[in-house]
Amino acid sequence: MIIFKKTADLQEYISTQRTSGRTIGFVPTMGALHAGHMSLIGAGRKNNDLIVCSIFVNPTQFNDKSDYEKYPITISEDIAMLTDAGCDVLFLPDVEEIYPGGTSNAAAFDLGYLDTVLEGAQRPGHFRGVGQVVSLLLKAVQPQFLYMGQKDYQQCMVVKKLLSLMNIQDQVKLVVCPTQREADGLAMSSRNRRLTEPQRNIAGCIYQCLVSIESKQSSAKFAIVMKECNDLLTSKGFEPEYISLANADDLTLMEDYQQGTPMVALIAARLGSVRLIDNLVLQQ
Ligand code: AMP
Numbered sequence: 001m002i003i004f005k006k007t008a009d010l011q012e013y014i015s016t017q018r019t020s021g022r023t024i025g026f027v028p029t030m031g032a033l034h035a036g037h038m039s040l041i042g043a044g045r046k047n048n049d050l051i052v053c054s055i056f057v058n059p060t061q062f063n064d065k066s067d068y069e070k071y072p073i074t075i076s077e078d079i080a081m082l083t084d085a086g087c088d089v090l091f092l093p094d095v096e097e098i099y100p101g102g103t104s105n106a107a108a109f110d111l112g113y114l115d116t117v118l119e120g121a122q123r124p125g126h127f128r129g130v131g132q133v134v135s136l137l138l139k140a141v142q143p144q145f146l147y148m149g150q151k152d153y154q155q156c157m158v159v160k161k162l163l164s165l166m167n168i169q170d171q172v173k174l175v176v177c178p179t180q181r182e183a184d185g186l187a188m189s190s191r192n193r194r195l196t197e198p199q200r201n202i203a204g205c206i207y208q209c210l211v212s213i214e215s216k217q218s219s220a221k222f223a224i225v226m227k228e229c230n231d232l233l234t235s236k237g238f239e240p241e242y243i244s245l246a247n248a249d250d251l252t253l254m255e256d257y258q259q260g261t262p263m264v265a266l267i268a269a270r271l272g273s274v275r276l277i278d279n280l281v282l283q284q
Pocket of ligand 1: 151187
């Protein structure tokens with residue numbers, strides 16, 4: 001695996017690869033890699049000649065300074081995992097390389113409604129930062145395929161919108177890959193490393209709630225199921241931020257189940273100082 005720290009060096013390499021007709025798949029990450037990230041690398045390898053992964057903990061998408069400061073960094077383990085998984089290129093820039101002249105100069109995109117609900121509402125400025133960094137990374141890597149995880153459902157929708165705002169929706173195809181889970185259903189996440197053992201033992205409750213929201217869709221009102229989930233999570237020591245049902249195509253919030261409408265259930269909850277999110281597209 002070749003490691004580039006400078007955008008210019010990466011771009012020079014990419015342009016020789018593109019000239020020789022190789023297809024490029026891109027997996028952007030913030031590192032502290034786990035099997036969820038590896039599933040994206042695996043999906044990319046099936047369809048591309050070259051896989052590029054980036055590791056960059058993007059300061060502009062953290063609305064909470066201590067979350068940024070505590071974000072796990074495990075570079076040498078990450079490099080070993082990427083090498084084993086057959087990743088070809090790792091882009092490992094520092095903040096100055098991505099934001100020369102400071103973070104406030106980076107262009108921002110108007111993400112509209114998506115930036116006002118759920119994660120957008122709970123984490124002001126988060127998606128603006130995601131838009132900034134993904135647009136800069138896409139310009140550097142110029143992939144034909146971009147691999148992202150359904151674990152960050154709203155982020156996938158934001159990036160889809162970003163591709164049209166950048167007018168590159170015909171050049172770059174977004175591939176959304178299924179959420180990888182631990183045996184108890186907990187969605188894999190770099191932040192799980194920060195859970196204490198007792199917290200880790202109950203963290204699977206979020207997934208249990210999502211499954212109960214799905215299984216009760218024909219027998220109960222969503223408001224009732226939401227309250228049950230809220231009570232369960234609270235009794236275990238979580239602080240739920242939202243337990244929501246939305247149209248899976250456009251993320252319009254829904255007060256109740258509506259058969260025939262594609263639906264996604266989404267949960268964000270804090271466990272101690274760790275904020276966890278997860279979602280489930282309801283099978284009808
Ligand atoms: P992150 O490093 O958390 O920014 O994530 C990088 C990419 O990996 C994003 O597209 C995430 O949605 C994806 N990802 C994170 N966790 C998982 C998971 N458990 N399953 C599948 N993809 C994931």
